[in-house]
Amino acid sequence: MLYMIVRRFLWSLIVFTLVSVVVFTLVELLPGDAATAYLGRNATPERLALVRSELGLDRPAPERFVAWVGGILHGDLGTSLSQRQPVGDLVWGRLRNSLLIGLIAAVISIPLSLLLGVIAGLNRDRWPDSILSIISLISMSLPEFVIGTLLIFVFSLQFGLLPAVTIIDDTAPLNELLPYTILPVITLTLIICGYLLRIMRTSIIDALRSEHVQMAELKGLPALRVVLWHALPGALLPAVTASALVLAYMIGNLVVIEAVFNYPGLGTLALNAIQDRDLPLVQAIVLVLAGCYLLINLLADIITFMLNPRLRTLRAG
Amino acid sequence: MAAIPTTDGHHAAPNVLVTIWQNLRCSPSGSIGLLIVAAHLILAVISPWIVPHDPTAFDSQAILQAPSATYLFGTDHLGRDVFSRTLMGGQIALMVTMISIVISVAWGGLLGILLGLMGGWLDEAIMRLVDAIRAIPEMLFLLLIAGIVGTENGILILALGFLYGVEVIRIARSATLSVVAQDFVLAARARGESRRTIVLRELLPNVFDVLLVEGALRWSYMLLVFSALSFLGFGVTPPTPDWGVMIAQNRTTFGIAPWATFFPSCD
Numbered sequence: 001m002l003y004m005i006v007r008r009f010l011w012s013l014i015v016f017t018l019v020s021v022v023v024f025t026l027v028e029l030l031p032g033d034a035a036t037a038y039l040g041r042n043a044t045p046e047r048l049a050l051v052r053s054e055l056g057l058d059r060p061a062p063e064r065f066v067a068w069v070g071g072i073l074h075g076d077l078g079t080s081l082s083q084r085q086p087v088g089d090l091v092w093g094r095l096r097n098s099l100l101i102g103l104i105a106a107v108i109s110i111p112l113s114l115l116l117g118v119i120a121g122l123n124r125d126r127w128p129d130s131i132l133s134i135i136s137l138i139s140m141s142l143p144e145f146v147i148g149t150l151l152i153f154v155f156s157l158q159f160g161l162l163p164a165v166t167i168i169d170d171t172a173p174l175n176e177l178l179p180y181t182i183l184p185v186i187t188l189t190l191i192i193c194g195y196l197l198r199i200m201r202t203s204i205i206d207a208l209r210s211e212h213v214q215m216a217e218l219k220g221l222p223a224l225r226v227v228l229w230h231a232l233p234g235a236l237l238p239a240v241t242a243s244a245l246v247l248a249y250m251i252g253n254l255v256v257i258e259a260v261f262n263y264p265g266l267g268t269l270a271l272n273a274i275q276d277r278d279l280p281l282v283q284a285i286v287l288v289l290a291g292c293y294l295l296i297n298l299l300a301d302i303i304t305f306m307l308n309p310r311l312r313t314l315r316a317g
Numbered sequence: 318m319a320a321i322p323t324t325d326g327h328h329a330a331p332n333v334l335v336t337i338w339q340n341l342r343c344s345p346s347g348s349i350g351l352l353i354v355a356a357h358l359i360l361a362v363i364s365p366w367i368v369p370h371d372p373t374a375f376d377s378q379a380i381l382q383a384p385s386a387t388y389l390f391g392t393d394h395l396g397r398d399v400f401s402r403t404l405m406g407g408q409i410a411l412m413v414t415m416i417s418i419v420i421s422v423a424w425g426g427l428l429g430i431l432l433g434l435m436g437g438w439l440d441e442a443i444m445r446l447v448d449a450i451r452a453i454p455e456m457l458f459l460l461l462i463a464g465i466v467g468t469e470n471g472i473l474i475l476a477l478g479f480l481y482g483v484e485v486i487r488i489a490r491s492a493t494l495s496v497v498a499q500d501f502v503l504a505a506r507a508r509g510e511s512r513r514t515i516v517l518r519e520l521l522p523n524v525f526d527v528l529l530v531e532g533a534l535r536w537s538y539m540l541l542v543f544s545a546l547s548f549l550g551f552g553v554t555p556p557t558p559d560w561g562v563m564i565a566q567n568r569t570t571f572g573i574a575p576w577a578t579f580f581p582s583c584d
Contacts, residue, residue: 014445015445015448015449015452016452018445018446018448018449019449019452019453021449022446022449022450022453023453026458026461027461030461030462030465030466031465031466143541143544143545143548144545145545145548251454252454252455252456252457253456253545254454254456255454255457255460255549256456256545256548256549259548259549270457270460271460271549274457274464274465275464277465279465282457282461285457286453286457286458286461289454289457290449290452290453290454293452293454294452
């Protein structure tokens with residue numbers, strides 16, 4: 001199993017290297033470079049030349065790529081053009097804030113949707129199943145910014161319970177940030193549950209039909225024991241993969257959810273960076289988020305290896 | 318969700334629509350997608366005839382009015398009729414995403430089939446590249462293109478068409494792999510058919526239904542992504558009515574005129 005994990009880890013590293021190549025090439029292919037983007041209408045040939053030499057943009061692309069990657073390996077992500085600060089300082093603080101809502105949402109929604117999925121699966125086609133199905137259909141077909149806006153309307157404007165948008169500094173300590181995480185977390189939880197619940201429902205229904213579960217039932221084991229010990233372990237496997245998928249989706253749509261609540265995370269930082277045409281900052285954020293995506297998939301695969309007895313006992317070669 | 322490929326390479330076409338319909342109906346996300354797309358299509362086709370007001374006309378006498386007989390859904394901060402704007406709001410999104418879907422299924426599908434047929438190091442290399450592109454958050458990719466290059470429809474179409482084509486490659490490739498080992502492909506190879514003929518005449522008809530299902534699902538998803546893009550200010554340019562833009566603009570007056578935000582959300 002260790003061999004499989006190491007192999008899988010190396011694959012992720014290769015893909016991550018490719019990601020950095022793709023991101024770099026993408027930014028290269030865009031019309032203009034960081035200097036023209038930064039100077040905008042104030043660009044004169046002299047100023048362009050000055051900024052280019054300051055940023056090292058006058059060197060050939062492969063050389064700059066090596067320098068960029070070399071910097072990353074030393075923990076230096078470059079310098080932000082709009083904020084005149086090291087990109088690293090900007091990114092890590094924001095990453096903390098994004099991770100905060102991401103982790104809380106994952107910790108709440110994954111167990112919750114597994115539980116609800118099992119309830120729906122066990123009550124197939126009866127009222128608990130129907131209600132959960134309708135809720136998940138609604139949460140899946142509404143765009144996340146609509147869900148967010150509706151939540152703001154209900155909780156902030158009608159009842160005045162929770163802050164609608166974040167109005168504190170992005171470097172605020174975690175305990176001050178917590179009240180502002182509630183609405184984004186609820187939004188994320190609704191979206192994640194809507195999707196995961198359906199997957200879990202299907203896989204528990206499949207598991208209940210399998211021969212070993214029927215055997216356990218025929219042996220006369222208590223129903224709870226049959227579900228927990230015989231049906232659930234098999235049904236969890238697809239749920240792990242689906243969780244990784246939905247978390248990856250969440251990373252992709254971080255921008256939208258954070259923009260709705262003006263939450264000071266990586267998403268809003270990326271949005272501002274794109275509006276300011278701050279290419280070094282955008283490059284770094286894309287790379288960090290892609291890294292998170294690969295990490296989530298890697299973890300999901302490792303958990304799958306450990307949950308699946310056939311893979312767990314697999315020997316090298 | 319994967320369709321069972323018919324063993325007969327040449328007579329798959331007539332029942333493709335039936336297969337798609339069955340596939341879509343059976344999967345829950347398929348039926349949602351179908352519903353969303355159908356509702357949007359119907360709306361887009363009939364709305365020019367049924368809108369009561371010009372969706373971009375201002376009425377300074379009727380700013381932020383509550384829903385009434387004249388203005389069914391009320392008016393927004395510029396006195397524009399929310400009902401008309403809601404009806405017309407899907408047109409651009411629908412057009413852009415429809416063209417993007419055709420582009421992405423076309424190039425992604427053909428490349429995927431070709432890779433599935435060829436295999437080898439090129440297949441391996443391109444699939445790793447596909448993995449890398451998939452790791453890039455799609456929203457950031459689209460925002461980057463729209464923010465730097467521009468938010469013209471043509472650019473958005475190309476960006477969406479490229480990004481989702483990458484997803485289609487994987488689907489087309491795996492569908493091809495399940496067909497490529499069958500006897501009729503072997504027979505075609507033995508006959509000495511060119512690679513082009515094998516791709517177009519033998520493989521394409523067999524993965525076609527998978528591609529169409531994928532296209533329909535992606536379409537409904539892409540509509541959501543596109544409206545999010547508009548919401549963030551990088552999709553449809555105001556004053557053209559669009560749901561995402563309308564929700565973003567009317568959020569500021571939400572407290573006094575919830576109708577302006579609420580109705581476009583309910584589509």
